[in-house]
Amino acid sequence: MMSKLNxxxxxxxxxxxxxPHCAVGQSxxxxxxxxxxxxxxxxxxxEEEIMHATHRAxxxxxxxxxxxxxxxxxxxxxxxxxxxxxxxxxxLLLRFLRFTVNRFEETINTSIGDHPKEDLNHxxxxxxxxxxxxEKRQLHSILVTLxxxxxxxxxxxxxxxxxxxxxxxxxxKTVRRGIDANVFRxxxxxxxxxxxxxxxxxxxxxxxxxxxxxxxxxxxxxxxSYIDSHLIS
Amino acid sequence: MMSKLNxxxxxxxxxxxxxPHCAVGQSxxxxxxxxxxxxxxxxxxxEEEIMHATHRAxxxxxxxxxxxxxxxxxxxxxxxxxxxxxxxxxxLLLRFLRFTVNRFEETINTSIGDHPKEDLNHxxxxxxxxxxxxEKRQLHSILVTLxxxxxxxxxxxxxxxxxxxxxxxxxxKTVRRGIDANVFRxxxxxxxxxxxxxxxxxxxxxxxxxxxxxxxxxxxxxxxSYIDSHLIS
Numbered sequence: 001m002m003s004k005l006n007x008x009x010x011x012x013x014x015x016x017x018x019x020p021h022c023a024v025g026q027s028x029x030x031x032x033x034x035x036x037x038x039x040x041x042x043x044x045x046x047e048e049e050i051m052h053a054t055h056r057a058x059x060x061x062x063x064x065x066x067x068x069x070x071x072x073x074x075x076x077x078x079x080x081x082x083x084x085x086x087x088x089x090x091x092l093l094l095r096f097l098r099f100t101v102n103r104f105e106e107t108i109n110t111s112i113g114d115h116p117k118e119d120l121n122h123x124x125x126x127x128x129x130x131x132x133x134x135e136k137r138q139l140h141s142i143l144v145t146l147x148x149x150x151x152x153x154x155x156x157x158x159x160x161x162x163x164x165x166x167x168x169x170x171x172x173k174t175v176r177r178g179i180d181a182n183v184f185r186x187x188x189x190x191x192x193x194x195x196x197x198x199x200x201x202x203x204x205x206x207x208x209x210x211x212x213x214x215x216x217x218x219x220x221x222x223x224x225s226y227i228d229s230h231l232i233s
Numbered sequence: 234m235m236s237k238l239n240x241x242x243x244x245x246x247x248x249x250x251x252x253p254h255c256a257v258g259q260s261x262x263x264x265x266x267x268x269x270x271x272x273x274x275x276x277x278x279x280e281e282e283i284m285h286a287t288h289r290a291x292x293x294x295x296x297x298x299x300x301x302x303x304x305x306x307x308x309x310x311x312x313x314x315x316x317x318x319x320x321x322x323x324x325l326l327l328r329f330l331r332f333t334v335n336r337f338e339e340t341i342n343t344s345i346g347d348h349p350k351e352d353l354n355h356x357x358x359x360x361x362x363x364x365x366x367x368e369k370r371q372l373h374s375i376l377v378t379l380x381x382x383x384x385x386x387x388x389x390x391x392x393x394x395x396x397x398x399x400x401x402x403x404x405x406k407t408v409r410r411g412i413d414a415n416v417f418r419x420x421x422x423x424x425x426x427x428x429x430x431x432x433x434x435x436x437x438x439x440x441x442x443x444x445x446x447x448x449x450x451x452x453x454x455x456x457x458s459y460i461d462s463h464l465i466s
Contacts, residue, residue: 003339008300020406028364061319063384064384064385072286072299081294085361113406129392131273141384142371144380144381144384145379145381146383147377147381147438147441148377148378148380148445150441150442151296151297151374151377151378151441151442152297155322156442157442157443157444158444160439160442160443161443161445162459164445164448165442165445166438168448169364188451188459190451191451191454191455191458192455193451193453194447194448194451194452194455195432195451195455195459197435197439197448197452198432198435198448199429199431199432199435199453200435201434201435201439202430202431202433202434202438203434204433204435204437205380205435205438206328206393206397206430206431207384208384209380209383209384209389209390209393210383210390210393210394210397211390211391211394212394212397212398215397215430215431217402218423218424218426218427218428219427219428219430221424222424222425222427222428223428225424225463226428226459226463229463230458230459230462230463
């Protein structure tokens with residue numbers, strides 16, 4: 001199970017030599033990622049298998065092709081098994097979103113430590129990797145694809161609300177640790193976190209929906225400047 | 234025609250007293266908005282009527298209900314008139330997006346002047362108004378709703394690319410004017426523009442797809458701090 005989980009939310013290595021202009025912050029030294037060894041989702045074994053099958057189907061076939069049939073092929077069980085737990089593809093993807101954020105959160109929590117600046121850069125680079133692998137692109141695409149559902153359906157709004165709140169909390173805690181350690185200047189950690197998250201999300205959406213690759217690099221570069229000049233004491 | 238155009242992209246007044254924490258920047262003094270008096274879309278009279286009918290249908294009925302039938306009702310012409318110009322609702326909405334951005338751009342270009350800091354705040358407040366009117370919500374919702382199309386269809390990607398490029402250029406020119414006038418510090422105007430645009434877009438998307446209203450206020454407040462401390466000389 002551990003290797004599967006590791007595969008799902010593997011942290012992209014920082015590209016320090018190939019694309020230095022894309023890296024956030026000056027320090028690109030990373031400690032090795034510690035994998036989480038347990039699952040905190042409270043999912044049954046079958047549900048967890050469905051989550052992993054969804055992940056494999058997504059990476060192998062892409063979002064546009066994703067279907068309950070493809071997922072059941074990856075699961076090697078009948079579609080009725082999936083429908084026993086999830087009424088629709090959207091319901092399954094909604095749960096998969098949460099599952100992915102849980103994995104992401106666990107990985108971040110176990111891989112960040114006592115270096116708030118490096119930890120913050122690590123979080124940003126994880127959410128906005130220099131090289132967007134096909135795996136990450138498919139996962140980010142789910143966010144873009146499910147967003148319109150959140151305009152009309154409260155259950156989707158709640159899921160997006162929870163995802164943003166959790167990402168924001170991770171950033172906020174890191175900023176707060178930095179302030180407490182005098183690595184960062186005094187600032188409102190919650191405000192800074194929302195600001196960084198908004199910039200990351202805007203960059204993530206633009207990266208997927210436009211052909212403006214240079215804009216991604218520029219936005220990340222300015223985010224790095226902001227952290228260096230505004231946050232670093 | 235002028236009043237229609239004015240109605241389409243009316244600039245929301247800055248909420249200086251009700252929600253001061255939401256306003257961007259310190260200065261909330263605005264010159265009156267100058268309305269554009271001509272159309273630069275190169276649309277035929279009928280196409281322009283279709284655009285205005287789409288706008289009215291959107292504001293009156295909301296995005297979820299929007300249909301070619303509703304638009305043709307507003308147009309007071311047969312649906313075949315619309316299909317003569319646009320193959321599908323998506324094709325029409327894609328054109329409507331460009332039409333709206335054209336109007337926005339013209340209004341901004343005629344209402345901003347020789348005060349780069351106020352002009353920049355004005356652009357941000359126009360894209361991220363404190364009070365999101367139903368009209369603005371519907372227009373922003375089109376962006377969220379059409380985004381998934383851009384993941385797969387190049388024609389949508391190109392439209393989103395153009396919209397972002399034009400918004401970025403407006404911000405960049407304003408920043409450049411500020412630097413030239415020694416109102417802003419020396420900085421890379423293109424980088425700053427992409428950064429501000431990314432933050433605006435992330436905030437705009439989160440505002441529509443989550444229940445985190447305080448996050449919007451926090452992100453705007455931090456954007457204001459960034460401009461004050463990073464950009465203002």
